[in-house]
Amino acid sequence: MERKELHRPFEVHVSDMECWKERPLIYHFFEIVQILEGSGVRTTNLNDFPYEKGSIFLFTPLDCRGFNATTPTRFCSIRFSEVFLGQYKNAPDRARIVQWLKQLEHIFSHHNRFQRLLVKDAGDCQMISSLINNVVQEYQQKQAYHEENLQHFVTLLLNILARNASDNTNAGITATGQETEPLINRMLLHIRQHISDAEKLRVDYLAAHFNLSANYVGEYFRKLTGESLQHYITQYKINMVQQRLAFSTLTVSQIAGELGFTDESHLGRQFRKHSGVSPLEYRKNARPVGNQQ
Structure with a gap:
């Protein structure tokens, strides 16, 4: 995309x-x-x-x-x-x-x-x-x-x-309290909401939370989204790191803590793997280039 x-x-x-x-x-x-x-x-x-x-x-x-x-x-x-x-x-x-x-x-x-x-x-x-x-x-x-x-x-x-x-955030819930949105949509929203909480992104937690077999969570996610659960979580985190590097004054260590990376080194390895440069190199190059429509 x-x-x-x-x-x-x-x-x-x-x-x-x-x-x-x-x-x-x-x-x-x-x-x-x-x-x-x-x-x-x-x-x-x-x-x-x-x-x-x-x-x-x-x-x-x-x-x-x-x-x-x-x-x-x-x-x-x-x-x-x-x-x-x-x-x-x-x-x-x-x-x-x-x-x-x-x-x-x-x-x-x-x-x-x-x-x-x-x-x-x-x-x-x-x-x-x-x-x-x-x-x-x-x-x-x-x-x-x-x-x-x-x-x-x-x-x-x-x-x-x-x-x-x-006023309408509960419009997708029935009178009995049951969710009417597709399971995959609720799962994606959960991931976005808890992206910095590694415990709530674990397969066993997702399985219990969404009433799925732990062995089926990954297969279900890939079938509905076309990518693995771990790849989606990692890529979402990397995109958030890029945004903070470009627009905030947070240190790499602070960003790592906010987004649930083990430490600055862990963030650096993941970031270089997916972005091709270190976090500091990315921040150095993320400069305004004029209005972009």
């Missing part, structure tokens, strides 16, 4: 799109999209959802997304990494924001796989449109304190979107 990186902690694009020419990509950043004009279908993680003027989407890191316009479409895209919301704050605030973003990622991952996110409240829709207009204006004019203002606007946007998403 092709990938698209964000080369700055924050970017805003307003674009016309007759048709999404690229095949769906995996983007390693958060993205809020508002449809300004047009209609069509957006594809997220192989699920298709219709869009129209005023539609709002939030994509999480590693979501696969694409658009297919049926009428001429114009949209606003706000892209940011977790570093953007924490880079101007003190250490306790950064830790709080990182945890908050992880919770948001879990909420929106659910919607991007199982259902369409709808902002039903008219007041919320109006606030979202107003905030997005403010974001575009601040980003383009770049007056004094525009970075702090952008942080506040995006935080407000995420709060409004999160409360609309959290």
Whole structure:
């Protein structure tokens, strides 16, 4: 799967799109999209959802997304990494924001796989449109304190979107409390949510948690995803390491601890094996190269 990186902690694009020419990509950043004009279908993680003027989407890191316009479409895209919301704050605030973003990622991952996110409240829709207009204006004019203002606007946007998403996070559960989503989707969400907890990624834990035979977990995962369980977990971790190396000031040792590697040496061996360079070499080369559409 092709990938698209964000080369700055924050970017805003307003674009016309007759048709999404690229095949769906995996983007390693958060993205809020508002449809300004047009209609069509957006594809997220192989699920298709219709869009129209005023539609709002939030994509999480590693979501696969694409658009297919049926009428001429114009949209606003706000892209940011977790570093953007924490880079101007003190250490306790950064830790709080990182945890908050992880919770948001879990909420929106659910919607991007199982259902369409709808902002039903008219007041919320109006606030979202107003905030997005403010974001575009601040980003383009770049007056004094525009970075702090952008942080506040995006935080407000995420709060409004999160409360609309959290209202329906249990929509996929029946009255008897049984899950209605496919088992493989629940397993993938579990892995993403607990990627730094090695114990909860063990085959025996997954088998007990999802009521599968321990001997069948790996076979089931490969059959449904086309890759081994361990390869998926490792590659997901490596992608998260790359994002932190590019956009954060965390040391390699801190990243290793956060993502559940045994130590810095273990992370380095795994990273070089999958990326071809050491973590420090990757960080040195991960420099902004201008706006990337």
